[in-house]
Amino acid sequence: MCDNRNILIVVAHPAPGSFNHALVGAMADGLRGAGHRVTVSDLAAEGFRADIGRHDMRDMADQDQFHIQAAQAHAARHDGFAADIAREQARVAEADNLILQFPLWWGGPPALMKGWIDRVLSYGFAYVDGRRFDTGLFRGRRAMISVTTGGTPERFSEGGAYGPIGPLLMPIRKLALEYMGFDVAEPVVSYGVPRTDDTARQAYLSAATQAALTQAEQPCERSDAWRTALDSVPEEAWSRKG
Template sequence: MPNTRNILIVVAHPAPGSFNHALAGAMAKELGKAGHQVTVSDLAAEGFRADIGRHDMLDMADPDQFHIQAEQAHAARHNGFAADIAREQARVAEADNLILQFPLWWGGPPALMKGWIDRVLSYGFAYVDGRRFDTGLFRGRRAMISVTTGGTPERFSHDGSYGPIGPLLMPVRKLALEYMGFDVSEPVVSYGVPRTDDAARQSYLSAATQAALTLAEQPCERSDAWRTALDSVPDGAWAHKG
């Protein structure tokens, strides 16, 4: 199949029987049937850590001062990331399409998804100085957010008590995915999941699946810019100034 894509679905929900997992599973199944290569990162099941820290690196550039971007750059230069980060970065590197699947909790992604962004989309791998947005290291690839809510569409309307969902997803959409250079499709939102019946849930499953299939049909160019991104950045550029 000439338009076969490598697709990574990252799902951040602790319960394997959740609707988030149902959405991820439905997308993976239909994408696979369409001939695409699909990897699902089930962060909870695979024991991914949400907290950023010294455990992210196999050795430290500066044992006395933990400057996260300096340490990420050092790890990127020396293949020094912890196993869970290295695994996820390898999956991102191979992906033409990236789909993030998570519930909206307290107006944002759960700790697992935020931790995945913090730890995996690191300096030296996902971005470096001067390579953001239009010049991002992952320019040419495509991404999508699929999110579930407890609130109804009315609550997330302009006149609703929560307001539109777009601003809540902006930190993930613009300041993570678009920041890296991804072309990001409109989010797929499954509203009020705990209050829906089977018919509504089937509709949500169909909508997410169709959006994922449509994403896979869009033009895509997967470069290896991330491999050489640090070549133009002096070693120690992120050294902590005390």
């Protein structure tokens, strides 16, 4: 069980004066006021790279070929991740609750958020073969997505121009967070932010804060399964059929 939580909020927006950052500030203030410890990863401010590559590792198992899962496994086994990835992985490892905050751009997250998922939630740290969903390495921990849109609720309705937002968030919700074992809350969506007035924005800030507080009241269990996950996985398990 987790009482006073360690909560990590990851925000991917380049403008510190954006409504995304206002949402982060409101959630962080509310959570801290309730006695929780909050860490904010401001990816743009911290100069986090979105692109995955050899720069992710301090040394390579194979200098001639770059296979991302093989390289990540080697780095996980030998403490070989680059400093920015190691910093973010340490934050994830300490977090009971994880909140991802980002705007919806072209039907998906900004490159910074996708890059954080690709680079930080890596093979050997956040997932390995045979450990997914109900047996995921972060089973017992909780996660939430908070997203802003330019489109109105009507545009994201069943009959709207864009359709429901759920399918757009599925790759992160199910194929990343749930895949890794997180218990994922319903997403918090702040619709049509550029078209809203101060009253509507205050309502969005309150809704996001309440959702974060509610999640912090739910049972959780933080295991260290990620530390030993590779011990039971054969070398190059990712390349085997079946």
